[in-house]
Amino acid sequence: MQHNRISSALGSNGPEKSIVALLARQDSTQVLSIWQNDHVCEYLLASDSRRHTWHAWLAVHGAHIRDVAETYRFLTFAKSRQILTDAFGSCPAGMVSTLGKFGPHARPKYAYVALHEVLFAGGSLANHVCQSAKIPDDELVALASATSLPVPDRVIRALLKCRMSAQAMAELLWVFSRLAPMHGEQQLVRCIVQGRQPASILANLFSLASFPEPPFEQIGGLIPITTAEQLRKTGEEFGNCLKGGEELAYALASVQSGQRYFYRWNGDHPTLLGFCRCGPTGWILAERSGPKNSRVSPATINQIGEVLAGVPNVFVGNGGAGMLEWICAR
Secondary structure, three states: OHHHHHHHHHOOOOHHHHHHHHHHHHHHHHHHHHOOHHHHHHHHOOOHHHHHHHHHHHHHHHHHOOOHHHHHHHHHHOOHHHHHHHHHOOOOOOHHHHHOOOOOOOOOHHHHHHHHHHHHHOHHHHHHHHHOOOOOHHHHHHHHHHOOOOOOHHHHHHHHOOOOOHHHHHHHHHHHHHHOOOOOHHHHHHHHHHHOOHHHHHHHHHOOOOOOOOOOOOEOOEEEOOOHHHHHHHHHHHOOHHHOHHHHHHHHHHHHOOOEEEEEEOOOOOEEEEEEEEOOOEEEEEEEEOHHHOOOOHHHHHHHHHHHHHOOOEEOOOOOOOHHHHHHOO
């Protein structure tokens, strides 16, 4: 009865196309070719879960439909699990019910593929997706990119408790996958628990790695900072951004990649110095700051320059903001 009323209201070639275009989006042409004429109501009246099952199938087979009548019969009468298995080769636990949370509109084709990848991999990421009330497309893609990474499930569970974005989680999982063979699971989880925020977790992870050899050894009161913990404590002592979070993570990454190195000047006016690699030629003094990021006097810079005068691969520009500093400290 309801089917007949809707068919009558829509007519044979009118508003139903607009409604299908609204719901089916990129699949609207295929939907209208499969559910022709009055059959279009079967598509419109289907549950969200059922419609998204069809769209998931179309994401894989939509461009290669040869027999429209047979496709209609299969999609209309087969069970959802059969349809998804025909599309992806399997129907992971929770996929049908998760599709029911996708809302009324068709998702981009890649979202259905990403959903299957996450659920097929199983584990904590799959449970997270199944339990989420809303599942944005970009979140699915980010999580799918991390499913093949060899990260202990305990680490993933700890990350999920931090409630960060899926993109940040995927990036962190990549870092964890590189460190997992070298560090214990408990140590990696501790990095998460003590950090909580993505940048702080990343700083903790980078702290596990050793620093390369400094560009030059200690010269008088100019002392290299040779460990992550020394750099963190120096940041706390000087009251600047290197005491934790994003800036510390950036600093540690740049040191460990060989692009940057920090020293402290223990003269009359304590100073934190950052040297940047200048291509293959040497190092330049690119950053200088006192406690609380206070300005360093020209007299202190001259003292430091005098100490470094005998180190040929280091350039100290007294004026600051020169060409080398502008290029190398980017």
